Amino acid sequence: MGAGISRTKNKSEKNQQGRLLPSPAVQTPQVSPLQHPVPSPLSSIPERCVTLYHRHLSEKEKDVSTGRLRTLRAPGDPAGRHERGGLPRPHTQSASNSMEYEVKDVESPVEQAESHPKETCFSINRSNFILENTGKIQSLYDIDPTTLGSGTYGSVSRAVRRSTGMQRAVKTISKSQVKSIERFRREIDIMKSLDHPNVVKLFETFEDHRNIYLVMELCEGGELFDRIIAEGHFTEKRAALLMRQVFSAVNYLHSNHIMHRDLKPENFLFLSSARDSPLKIIDFGLSCRFKPGEFVSTKAGTPYYVAPQVLEGRYDFRCDAWSLGVILYILLCGFPPFYGDTDAEVLAQVKAGSYSFAGPEWRRVSDEGKDLIRKLLKINPDERLQVDDALHHPWIMSLAQSSQNVPLPVTLMANLKGFRAQNRLKKAALTVIAQHMTDSDIDHLRKIFISLDVDNSGTLSVQEVAEGLKRLGWTEIPPDLQAIMEEVDSDKSGHIDYTEFIAATMDRKLYMKEDVCWAAFRVFDLDGNGKISQDELRQVLGMPNVQGAVGTETISALLKEVDLNGDGEIDFEEFMHMMRKRTPGEIQREREFKKKSGKL
Numbered sequence: 001m002g003a004g005i006s007r008t009k010n011k012s013e014k015n016q017q018g019r020l021l022p023s024p025a026v027q028t029p030q031v032s033p034l035q036h037p038v039p040s041p042l043s044s045i046p047e048r049c050v051t052l053y054h055r056h057l058s059e060k061e062k063d064v065s066t067g068r069l070r071t072l073r074a075p076g077d078p079a080g081r082h083e084r085g086g087l088p089r090p091h092t093q094s095a096s097n098s099m100e101y102e103v104k105d106v107e108s109p110v111e112q113a114e115s116h117p118k119e120t121c122f123s124i125n126r127s128n129f130i131l132e133n134t135g136k137i138q139s140l141y142d143i144d145p146t147t148l149g150s151g152t153y154g155s156v157s158r159a160v161r162r163s164t165g166m167q168r169a170v171k172t173i174s175k176s177q178v179k180s181i182e183r184f185r186r187e188i189d190i191m192k193s194l195d196h197p198n199v200v201k202l203f204e205t206f207e208d209h210r211n212i213y214l215v216m217e218l219c220e221g222g223e224l225f226d227r228i229i230a231e232g233h234f235t236e237k238r239a240a241l242l243m244r245q246v247f248s249a250v251n252y253l254h255s256n257h258i259m260h261r262d263l264k265p266e267n268f269l270f271l272s273s274a275r276d277s278p279l280k281i282i283d284f285g286l287s288c289r290f291k292p293g294e295f296v297s298t299k300a301g302t303p304y305y306v307a308p309q310v311l312e313g314r315y316d317f318r319c320d321a322w323s324l325g326v327i328l329y330i331l332l333c334g335f336p337p338f339y340g341d342t343d344a345e346v347l348a349q350v351k352a353g354s355y356s357f358a359g360p361e362w363r364r365v366s367d368e369g370k371d372l373i374r375k376l377l378k379i380n381p382d383e384r385l386q387v388d389d390a391l392h393h394p395w396i397m398s399l400a401q402s403s404q405n406v407p408l409p410v411t412l413m414a415n416l417k418g419f420r421a422q423n424r425l426k427k428a429a430l431t432v433i434a435q436h437m438t439d440s441d442i443d444h445l446r447k448i449f450i451s452l453d454v455d456n457s458g459t460l461s462v463q464e465v466a467e468g469l470k471r472l473g474w475t476e477i478p479p480d481l482q483a484i485m486e487e488v489d490s491d492k493s494g495h496i497d498y499t500e501f502i503a504a505t506m507d508r509k510l511y512m513k514e515d516v517c518w519a520a521f522r523v524f525d526l527d528g529n530g531k532i533s534q535d536e537l538r539q540v541l542g543m544p545n546v547q548g549a550v551g552t553e554t555i556s557a558l559l560k561e562v563d564l565n566g567d568g569e570i571d572f573e574e575f576m577h578m579m580r581k582r583t584p585g586e587i588q589r590e591r592e593f594k595k596k597s598g599k600l
Contacts, residue, residue: 038128094438102493124424124490126499127192127540129432130204137206137213140504153177154211158218163522164515166438168203171214183285184212185524190284191257195497196250196458197446200269200280203436219276224327228265233334233361236369240399243328244391246277250324251387252458253287254317259296261286263323265330266303271439278439278446290317303343304336308351308379318381321390325376332369333361337377353379368395391456406451406473409444412505418476420487421503422582424560425570427490427503428541429579432510432520434503441510442502448472449501460496512579521575534559 023379089459098569137143141159148156154173161168173184191202191214206213212546224242225502228234233240246268253260260267262283270277270392286300306321309315329337338347349355357370372395375385421428438445451466452460462485466477488504489498511517525534538555562570562578 026038031053048353052516071119083276104567123492124431125542126195126426126431126435126497129428129435130202131207132190133189133204134208135206135528136208137170137215141168141170141215159215160253161519164436164519166436166519167218167505169216169218171216173214175212181212183262184407187284187287188214188286190289191258194284195499196249196251196252196257196568197439197450197498198245198278198280200282201251202433217271218267218272219280219282219407221272221274224268224270224279225265227270228330228334234511236332236366237399239328239331239369240396241278242331244396244400245280246324246327246458247387247391247396248453248458250320251391251456253281253459254320254387255291257292258287259290259317260284260320261288261310261321262302262305263320263327264302265327303346303350304338306347306350306383308353309381311347311351316381318384318386320375321386322381324387324390324422325373328376329355329373332373337373353377363406366395368393369400370485371395388456399461406444406447406472407471408448408474409507411507412448413469413474413478415505416484416488417509418583418585420484422577424558425537425562426578427487428510429517429520429524429575430503430506431490431499432523433516434499434506436516436519437502437506437510442506445505448505449498458498460501514576517576517579518572521572524570531571532559532575533569 036546094471096279109289137159140163144158148158149171150156154171154177154436156169156171159168159170160166173183178184188202190207191200200219201217203215203217205227246263250260250263260281262280262285267281267283269280269282273281289294295314295316299313301307301310301312301323305323305326307315308318310319326337338346338349340349357365363372372385372390372393376390376394378384385393417465419430422430434442449460451472452464454464454468462482466481469477485496488500490500490503491497521532522528524536526536526539536553537559541555559570562574564574564577
């Protein structure tokens with residue numbers, strides 16, 4: 001399954017011969033892949049909120065000039081006129097508007113935790129299709145010279161993939177401005193492993209002698225921060241719907257042993273300007289892998305949202321739950337719970353856990369909403385409500401349950417059965433195509449996935465699929481559903497990831513576009529000569545068991561299934577023939593469907 005990390009066991013990204021950037025887990029600042037007239041605080045990382053350079057803050061707190069120019073209003077300031085209150089927002093490319101703590105050159109052992117490869121039979125891992133290219137990005141993308149945001153390490157621009165016309169956000173990182181490239185490689189490694197409807201997608205990377213380029217999903221709906229600024233505060237219903245997405249995404253991170261460490265409204269983007277647009281987590285520059293039961297010492301985060309244990313230098317993934325409590329508080333009233341004229345004052349309140357529900361804004365907020373905030377903002381992490389439990393809190397359950405009435409397309413089960421019967425290269429190609437589909441193309445399938453994901457893990461079990469189909473009105477559950485789901489589980493992780501579900505359920509009309517298939521073909525055609533060789537298949541599939549005589553035989557058999565002219569390579573015409581070809585079962589089901597609908 002595309003996530004690349006098991007919920008019970010970390011999985012490492014596999015090095016790919018001939019690829020750029022051997023991907024050790026690294027930690028990196030992230031620039032917002034967002035079109036925005038005012039550069040995001042993300043674009044100023046590490047100045048704004050990378051690992052807090054405030055020298056030895058645990059020993060002595062120092063004040064920093066925050067230059068707060070664009071803010072949320074302060075408590076008791078309905079017009080938002082308090083010049084220094086609220087949350088800082090830079091208006092220049094190099095503004096440094098948050099406290100930063102000192103970064104250690106050597107991370108704690110927990111932060112160096114690598115994911116572990118899972119030995120399986122032939123499998124398809126989505127992360128292997130996020131290519132790390134050494135060619136010029138300009139040969140494939142038209143990049144808009146107007147930047148969407150700029151920061152210390154680079155900028156973000158809109159780009160268009162020439163072969164498909166798909167719009168992307170390209171983050172350009174200047175190597176000359178980076179002290180440790182390994183930190184950026186860790187961010188890339190983490191982003192490659194993530195596969196969730198509410199996590200921004202990384203499509204591919206490029207590197208030349210000057211820059212590293214991250215090609216990402218383009219989010220044009222603005223930051224959650226900006227919607228708070230524009231609307232003041234949200235109704236409980238709307239806040240709950242947003243927080244359910246946030247809790248689900250962060251729960252997914254934690255189940256994959258990743259803590260974010262910099263959760264705040266600026267790091268959540270709306271995909272579009274639509275009121276019901278999906279919300280996406282971005283900026284994994286401070287994220288790190290963790291081992292359950294162990295603690296992290298490196299201080300990281302942003303003062304308004306940082307947990308007390310982070311300031312003490314001994315914390316774990318539960319620091320994220322505290323940050324989400326702060327975000328929920330802001331959504332419901334429009335100002336932060338921990339407030340001060342200086343960052344030192346803010347941090348003093350954070351350490352004391354000093355906040356209140358005073359003021360007219362809180363009179364209309366239910367007791368259940370306040371209860372959830374209190375449980376997330378417990379100073380003692382052992383008493384703090386964790387993200388998976390927050391998803392089942394009465395406030396979320398009553399106001400933001402996932403839709404139980406998502407209509408199922410009549411072709412859903414037929415598509416699942418058809419995917420099971422496809423050859424392995426076509427399954428891999430469908431996975432590539434699903435990864436690159438825009439949310440607008442697959443919006444209905446996204447909603448079905450979310451409705452089936454009852455435990456909010458970001459993945460599906462066979463039981464969830466069976467029970468969900470019954471709940472959504474499916475009367476005939478196929479007796480071989482277990483076997484079908486095992487085939488949909490392309491990376492053999494034991495559960496169905498988001499991209500795997502999309503790959504197995506999307507209709508032919510979505511993936512049978514020649515430009516879409518050409519883009520998928522290019523993923524396998526590493527040298528760009530118009531043909532896929534046996535060695536290229538081995539590199540792209542990137543599986544540990546595809547080695548030696550057995551591995552060579554496996555890849556050779558895979559190639560022969562598609563190589564019609566027997567020249568030992570797959571050209572685009574042969575690739576398209578594979579994509580068009582229907583299995584006997586597909587043909588039979590299509591006839592039955594037409595017969596039932598009166599078209600035969």
